[in-house]
Amino acid sequence: MSVPVVSPELPSRSWRAILALMRFLPQATMSRGLGQLADVPLPPRLRQPVLATVARALGIDVAEAELPLAEYPSINSFFVRRLRPGVRPVAPAPDSAVSPVDGVLGQFGGIGAGRALQAKGRDYSVGALLGDETLAARYHAGSFITLYLSPRHYHRIHTPTAGSVVRARHVPGALWPVNEAAVQHVTDLFPRNERLIAYLDGPLGLIAVVAVGAYNVGRISAVFDDDWGAPGWASNRRGARGAERTYQPPPAFSKGEELMAFHLGSTVILLFEPGVRLRADLDAGDEVRLGSELAYAISG
Numbered sequence: 001m002s003v004p005v006v007s008p009e010l011p012s013r014s015w016r017a018i019l020a021l022m023r024f025l026p027q028a029t030m031s032r033g034l035g036q037l038a039d040v041p042l043p044p045r046l047r048q049p050v051l052a053t054v055a056r057a058l059g060i061d062v063a064e065a066e067l068p069l070a071e072y073p074s075i076n077s078f079f080v081r082r083l084r085p086g087v088r089p090v091a092p093a094p095d096s097a098v099s100p101v102d103g104v105l106g107q108f109g110g111i112g113a114g115r116a117l118q119a120k121g122r123d124y125s126v127g128a129l130l131g132d133e134t135l136a137a138r139y140h141a142g143s144f145i146t147l148y149l150s151p152r153h154y155h156r157i158h159t160p161t162a163g164s165v166v167r168a169r170h171v172p173g174a175l176w177p178v179n180e181a182a183v184q185h186v187t188d189l190f191p192r193n194e195r196l197i198a199y200l201d202g203p204l205g206l207i208a209v210v211a212v213g214a215y216n217v218g219r220i221s222a223v224f225d226d227d228w229g230a231p232g233w234a235s236n237r238r239g240a241r242g243a244e245r246t247y248q249p250p251p252a253f254s255k256g257e258e259l260m261a262f263h264l265g266s267t268v269i270l271l272f273e274p275g276v277r278l279r280a281d282l283d284a285g286d287e288v289r290l291g292s293e294l295a296y297a298i299s300g
Contacts, residue, residue, distance in 0.1 A: 039074050039075075039076050040074060040075075041073050041074055042072075042073060042074055042075070044070065047069060047070045047071075047072060047073070048068075048069045048070045050075075051069040051072060051075070051078050052069055054075060054078065055069075055078075058150075058151050058152040059152040060152050064083050064084060064087050064154070065078075065081045065082075065083065065084065066081060066082040066083060066084050066085075067081065076263055079151070079155055079263060079264055080155050080156065080221075080261050080262075080263055081154070081155075082156065082258075083154055083156075083290075088102075088256075088289060088290040088291045089291055090158075090255055090256030090290075090291035091291060091292065091293045092255070093293070093296075094161075094162065094203050094255075095203060095204070095296055095297040095299070096161075096293045096294075096295065096296050096297075097160040097161050097204050097207065097270070097272070097276070097293070097294055097295040097296070098160050098161075098255065098256060098290070098291050098292060098293055098294060099147065099160070099288045099289060099290055099291065099292050099293075099294050100147070100157050100158045100159065100160050100209060100259065100268055100270070100290065101147055101149055101153070101154070101156075101157055101158070101268050101288075101290055102149070102153045102154040102287075102288070102289050102290050103147040103148050103149045103150075103153055103267075103268070103287075103288060104147070104148045104149075104150070104285065104286070104287060104288070105145070105146070105147060105148075105282060105283065105284055105285065105286045105287075105288050106146035106147065106148050106183065106267070106284060107119065107144075107146050107284060108143070108144060108145040108146060108278060108282055108284070109143065109144065109278070110141070110142070110143050110144075111126055111139050111140060111141065111142050111143060111144055111271070112141075113140075114126050114127060114136060114137075114140055116129070116144045116269075116271075118183060118188075118189060118190065119183045119184045120184075122183075122184070122187065124188045124189075124190055124191050125188075125191060126139055126140075126144075126271065128188065128191035129190055129191045129195070129210060129269070130169070130171075130197060130208060130210070130271075131169055131171040131195075131197075131242065132169065132244075135199075135208075138206060138273050139208065139271045139272070139273055140274075141274045142271060142272045142273045142274050142275075142276065143271075143272045143276055143277075143278055143295070144269060144270065144271050144272070145269070145270045145278065145282075145294055145295070146190075146267060146268075146269050147267065147268045147269075147270075147288065148178060148179070148180075148183075148266075148267050149262060149266055149267065149268070150179070151264060154290065155261055155262040155263070155264065156258055156260075156261045156262075157209065157211060157258070157259050157260040157261060157262070157268055158256050158257060158258050158259055158290055158291075159200055159202075159209075159253045159254070159255060159256060159257050159259050160200070160204075160207060160209070160255075160270060160294070160295075161200065161202040161203055161204050161207065161255055162202050162203065162252075162253065162254050162255040163200040163201050163202025163203070163207070163252070163253060164200070164201050164202070164247075164249075164250035164251060164252045164253070165198050165199065165200055165201075165224040165225075165247060165250055165251050165253070165259075166199050166200075166201045166206075166246065166247060166250045167199045167244065167245065167246045167247065168196070168197060168198045168199065168222065168224065168225060168228075168244070168245050168247075169195075169196075169197045169242070169243070169244040169245075170194075170195070170196050170197075170228070170242055170243050170244075171194065171195045171196075171197070171242050172194055172241065172242050173191075173192055173193050173194040173195065173213070174192050174193050174194070175193060175194060175213055175214060175215045176189055176192065176193055176214065176215060177214055177215045178190075178193065178212060178214040178266055178267045190210075190212050190267065190269060193212050193213050193214060194212075194213035194220075195210055195211060195212050195213065196210075196211045196213075196220045196222060196260060197209065197210050197211070198211075198222070198224060198259060198260065200253070200259075201250070203297060204272060204273075204275075204276050204295070204297050205272065205273040205275060205276065206273055207270060207271065207272060207273075208269075208270070208271035209259065209260070209268065209270060210268065210269040210270070210271065211260050211262065211266065211267075211268055212266055212267040212268070212269065213262075213266055214264070214266040214267065219262070219263035219264075220260055220261070220262060220263070220266075221260060221261045221263070222259075222260050223258050223259055223260060223261070224247075224251050224253075224259060224260075225245065225247075225251075228245070256290070256291055270294075270295075272295060275297065275298050276295050276296065276297060276298065277295065277296055277298050278294065278295050279293060279294055279295060279296070282294070
């Protein structure tokens with residue numbers, strides 16, 4: 001059953017009914033089943049027509065893909081496609097943070113009393129999001145940005161600044177949808193869903209890059225730690241327990257380098273320590289592209 005894939009443009013009453021039903025469904029098991037279907041190899045002669053149909057249905061720009069459609073062996077491999085070199089130039093200024101993804105800008109702003117805004121009338125604990133109240137204290141009076149990736153978006157996550165991944169945490173959880181309807185109606189949505197968090201230490205301080213899993217596949221893979229997860233992803237594994245890792249020496253990344261990947265659309269939340277200002281013209285609902293500037297270090 002895949003009812004929650006229905007368009008988010010459904011009336012609010014319909015989405016409330018769908019989300020209520022999901023409380024009684026095995027979200028992780030269903031998502032793993034969908035992941036297995038997405039991994040089924042496509043016969044070479046069917047790759048082009050099948051993936052072209054998927055791309056048209058979702059509004060994916062295949063001209064930006066690294067490879068021709070016929071070279072993707074499954075639907076999942078197409079969803080985690082890389083982009084052609086040069087398609088997303090990265091703003092080079094070392095004192096700025098860029099979008100780590102293609103996506104839609106959700107809520108953003110300051111972190112007050114240890115809480116960030118989810119939707120109008122709903123906020124959540126940053127400590128619960130990170131699964132670590134001590135680390136969360138670093139972001140008090142800091143700022144956050146939420147970026148939603150739909151199935152049509154490029155699914156790889158890149159570094160917002162240059163820096164080193166000094167630690168990471170996997171937090172098991174639910175796999176609710178993360179579209180606009182769910183954000184509006186599910187209390188503490190982001191802290192409830194499964195997450196993989198990378199802490200990137202760079203010129204804008206310690207940035208928490210929070211990859212939030214969601215219904216439909218629910219896998220997140222980590223470029224910074226090839227050993228985390230089998231077969232190849234850290235999240236939505238049967239029986240997985242939460243874990244934290246620190247790195248000595250920490251793996252270093254240049255600005256805009258690949259960091260993680262979603263195996264279907266979801267949400268990325270960036271947390272900044274105090275001393276960072278968000279771009280003044282950000283507007284919820286705007287499309288943002290990988291490499292475009294979102295925030296700056298406050299000089300002086």
